[in-house]
Each structure stands twice: as structure tokens, then as C-alpha cells.
Amino acid sequence: MPLESTWRNCAALANGKSKRALCGSRPCWLRADDRRIWGIPLPFSPQTAAACCFQRLIYHFPMKDPSIMHIDMNAFFASVEQRCNPALRGLPIAVIGSAGRTVVTTASYEARAFGVKTGMNKREARAACPGLIFVIGDNRKYIDASTRINAILKGFSPKVEAFSIDEAFVDLSGTAGLFGPGAVVAASIKERIREELGLTCSIGIAPNKLLAKLASDMQKPDGLVIIRQEDVAALLENLPASELCGIGPMLTRHLAGLGINTCGQLGRYPAGALRERFGMIGERLSLMGKGIDDSPVAFAHALDDAAKSVGHSTTLPADVSDKADIKRHLLKLSEMVGARSRRHGLAGAKVVLTVRYSDFYTFTRRKALPRPTNDTREIYGAACAIIDGLRLKAPVRLLGVSITDMAAGMAQLALFEGDMKRGRLMAALDSINMTFGSGRITWATLLEDEAADGFHKGVIAPSWRPSGVRMVDCK
Numbered sequence: 244m245p246l247e248s249t250w251r252n253c254a255a256l257a258n259g260k261s262k263r264a265l266c267g268s269r270p271c272w273l274r275a276d277d278r279r280i281w282g283i284p285l286p287f288s289p290q291t292a293a294a295c296c297f298q299r300l301i302y303h304f305p306m307k308d309p310s311i312m313h314i315d316m317n318a319f320f321a322s323v324e325q326r327c328n329p330a331l332r333g334l335p336i337a338v339i340g341s342a343g344r345t346v347v348t349t350a351s352y353e354a355r356a357f358g359v360k361t362g363m364n365k366r367e368a369r370a371a372c373p374g375l376i377f378v379i380g381d382n383r384k385y386i387d388a389s390t391r392i393n394a395i396l397k398g399f400s401p402k403v404e405a406f407s408i409d410e411a412f413v414d415l416s417g418t419a420g421l422f423g424p425g426a427v428v429a430a431s432i433k434e435r436i437r438e439e440l441g442l443t444c445s446i447g448i449a450p451n452k453l454l455a456k457l458a459s460d461m462q463k464p465d466g467l468v469i470i471r472q473e474d475v476a477a478l479l480e481n482l483p484a485s486e487l488c489g490i491g492p493m494l495t496r497h498l499a500g501l502g503i504n505t506c507g508q509l510g511r512y513p514a515g516a517l518r519e520r521f522g523m524i525g526e527r528l529s530l531m532g533k534g535i536d537d538s539p540v541a542f543a544h545a546l547d548d549a550a551k552s553v554g555h556s557t558t559l560p561a562d563v564s565d566k567a568d569i570k571r572h573l574l575k576l577s578e579m580v581g582a583r584s585r586r587h588g589l590a591g592a593k594v595v596l597t598v599r600y601s602d603f604y605t606f607t608r609r610k611a612l613p614r615p616t617n618d619t620r621e622i623y624g625a626a627c628a629i630i631d632g633l634r635l636k637a638p639v640r641l642l643g644v645s646i647t648d649m650a651a652g653m654a655q656l657a658l659f660e661g662d663m664k665r666g667r668l669m670a671a672l673d674s675i676n677m678t679f680g681s682g683r684i685t686w687a688t689l690l691e692d693e694a695a696d697g698f699h700k701g702v703i704a705p706s707w708r709p710s711g712v713r714m715v716d717c718k
């Protein structure tokens with residue numbers, strides 16, 4: 244294998260006895276006594292690497308056999324609750340939100356044995372399992388556990404993507420020299436999560452993210468499944484296409500209409516015809532059927548660069564038809580979107596409003612803005628303009644606000660004195676809320692909500708990230 248040495252934009256980090264070097268997008272792991280990597284002699288000693296810390300000098304070589312790991316916590320919210328309250332261990336429990344009209348967010352494995360599922364309402368869940376114990380979710384516990392799990396994962400690779408609050412991808416390329424093969428890393432991760440948090444997880448290891456996610460789903464709870472490149476074709480041949488992440492019930496039905504039920508059939512279907520039928524995602528579907536996925540593990544800063552949109556949505560405590568009521572929820576969502584975008588230095592040139600009716604019919608409407616913004620009032624203004632222009636056909640169940648067409652790192656130009664003042668006000672508001680907790684200072688219109696329901700109350704969806712910007716359209 245030819246060694247490709249580069250001497251550019253690199254940083255070397257001393258990591259105890261080992262040196263962890265990050266070069267471009269590829270990590271190399273070195274031990275202090277390493278003279279060779281995979282039998283290949285190094286053109287410098289690790290001491291040189293240490294000495295050159297932050298001096299743009301380290302080694303870069305092509306990675307063989309990239310290994311992507313997907314970690315999925317088992318019944319995360321329920322397991323955390325059982326961990327925190329020993330009286331709940333071994334019992335069927337269901338974690339629910341604090342709002343009156345809530346659904347099961349996570350059921351413990353004991354409850355799942357009775358058929359209790361995520362998304363059931365309380366009545367359905369109780370009918371399935373009369374002895375079911377409902378526990379109101381506590382986001383702080385889940386965020387804390389998720390943060391600690393991510394810290395453990397980052398000890399094994401610098402490339403960790405928090406895919407949701409209870410799932411993460413880890414790029415293990417180049418870590419074998421330090422921690423051994425993927426299976427060994429998986430065992431160490433499982434042991435540390437069990438020891439430090441008392442939780443179990445399922446781990447999948449595969450050549451790419453698509454297959455790693457599939458692998459972690461194949462054995463639950465506490466599973467470990469490794470998919471090797473040579474096994475991919477046989478595995479996918481008869482696997483239902485709906486098992487692949489990103490192929491939901493709707494797409495499954497459309498594919499079935501074309502006579503495509505398995506991944507094998509999907510992979511063999513002419514890519515051109517899929518493109519014609521499904522547009523842009525057609526190409527991707529074809530690759531998915533073949534088990535091909537080249538999306539990188541989007542670790543922290545890469546993720547911020549690649550953020551396509553920033554959004555929040557909420558299921559309303561009760562269906563709402565009154566536009567004034569709807570606007571109060573829109574202000575709350577706009578403030579959440581604005582604050583998160585400002586924290587990441589992002590701004591969007593388009594506001595997208597998502598509306599779901601009580602019959603679950605869902606649609607989005609967009610409005611372009613004269614310039615990219617992260618100003619709560621402008622986002623709210625656009626969302627209101629959209630809602631004012633709509634003739635609502637049914638009561639609204641869910642609302643979502645997001646900004647898209649992002650301009651990263653954009654400090655909005657303050658054209659007028661008023662803009663500058665508002666920018667300063669927003670910065671002060673954000674800094675107080677970040678120090679003392681979300682919603683400590685808020686908009687007067689929202690105050691009557693505060694008494695009934697806190698600003699960020701209600702159990703967060705598992706798709707929510709503990710921190711960072713979510714790539715909403717990375718389906």
C-alpha cells in the first residue's frame with residue numbers, strides 16, 4: 244500500500260501515552276512505542292509527532308476497510324428511569340410526556356412483552372398491559388445520560404455523530420492499532436456503558452452507516468452484529484426494503500406498487516426508472532438496495548458546517564383551530580429556532596412551516612425572506628404570514644417551524660439602528676437563558692402558557708440531539 248504523506252493543516256494531540264493525530268478527515272492513532280502502522284514503517288518517530296503539536300505536521304495514510312459503528316441504546320428513556328428508581332426495575336413501565344394528551348415515548352422490555360409500543364396513547368397502552376406503570380419523562384436525566392455516553396464514545400474515536408438522543412455513529416477507521424478490531428471496541432464500549440450508566444445497547448458494525456444501522460437493529464437488546472462486505476449481497480437479497488433506515492411506510496407502499504418488496508429487488512430495479520418515479524431520492528434508493536452508502540459520519544464541527552436547516556416542532560396539548568392560538572405556539576417555536584441558530588452562528592433565508600391536522604394529514608409551506616436571518620421576530624413574522632394565508636381545513640394537531648437555505652457563520656448585517664438594538668437585545672436574552680435555563684426570559688405573549696406548562700416541558704422526541712444542529716434533511 245503506497246503511503247501518502249502530506250504536511251498540511253494537521254494537528255497532533257497528545258493523548259496520555261498515545262498520540263492521536265487528526266489529519267484532514269482521517270484520524271491516525273499512534274502509540275508512543277509505535278514505529279510501524281500495519282507493518283508499514285513510519286517516516287517519523289512518535290516523539291516528532293508530539294513535538295510538532297499544532298505545528299501542521301503529522302502523517303496521513305489511506306484507510307483500509309472503513310468500519311462504521313452504530314450504537315442504539317435499548318429502551319433508552321425507560322431504562323434510564325429504571326436505573327434511577329430501583330423500584331421500577333423488572334416492571335412493565337411506559338415513559339410518557341407531561342401534557343394531558345400524550346403518547347408512549349418508550350416502553351420497557353417488560354412492557355413490550357405485553358405489546359405496548361411507542362406511539363400508543365395511554366388508553367391503548369393500558370389495555371395491552373393492565374399492570375403498566377406510567378412514568379412522566381424527565382429530559383434532564385436523558386440529556387445527562389446521552390452526554391455521558393457520547394463522552395465514552397469519543398474516547399474511542401474523534402468522529403462521533405449523535406444521530407439522536409439515544410443513537411450514535413462512530414467512525415472506527417484507523418483506530419484498530421490503538422483499540423483493536425471493531426468487535427473488541429464494541430465489547431469495551433458495552434462494558435463501560437453498563438458499568439458507568441447501568442444501561443445496555445445494541446451495536447452494529449458495517450462498512451457504512453446504512454448497514455451499521457441495520458446491523459444494530461438485528462439483535463436487541465444488548466446485541467452485537469457485524470456485517471462484512473462479502474456478506475452484504477446475501478443479507479440484502481430477501482430483506483424487506485422497509486428494514487432500511489429512511490424507507491418509511493409511505494415509501495414502502497410506493498415501492499410495493501412497483502413490485503419492489505426486498506432490498507435485492509430494489510438494487511436490481513433500473514436506477515433511471517427509480518429516478519423518474521421518485522426524483523432525487525430515486526438514485527439513492529437504488530444504491531441503498533445494493534447496500535451502498537457513502538455518507539460520512541458527521542461529527543461535531545462537520546455537522547455544523549453541513550447543517551441544512553434548524554427546526555423545532557411540537558404536538559399541541561389539544562387540537563387548535565383558532566389562528567391566534569396557533570400564533571402563540573408559532574412564537575414559542577420561532578424563539579427556539581432563533582435561539583439555536585444564533586448559538587451556532589447560522590441564519591436561514593427561508594422559513595418553513597409544518598402543519599399536521601387532527602387526521603394526521605401533514606403539509607409544509609415555505610416563505611422566502613429578503614435576507615438570511617436568525618431573528619426570532621422575523622422568523623415568527625414569516626410563520627404568521629404563512630398561517631394567515633392558509634385556509635385551515637381541520638383542527639391543527641402539530642406545528643413545526645424551521646429555517647432553511649442556511650448561511651453559516653453569518654453575523655447579520657445591521658442596516659439600521661433598530662436592527663443593531665434588536666441584535667444586542669437578542670444576544671442578552673440568549674446569554675441569560677443559556678446561563679439560567681431556557682425560557683427564563685421570554686416573550687410576554689407566552690407568559691400565560693408558562694403557568695400551565697413550562698417552556699420546554701414535555702418529553703423530547705428521541706430524534707432530538709443532545710446538542711448541536713440537527714441535519715433535518717439527512718434522511
Ligand SMILES: [Mg+2]
Pocket residue numbers: 315316317318319409
Ligand atoms: Mg434506541
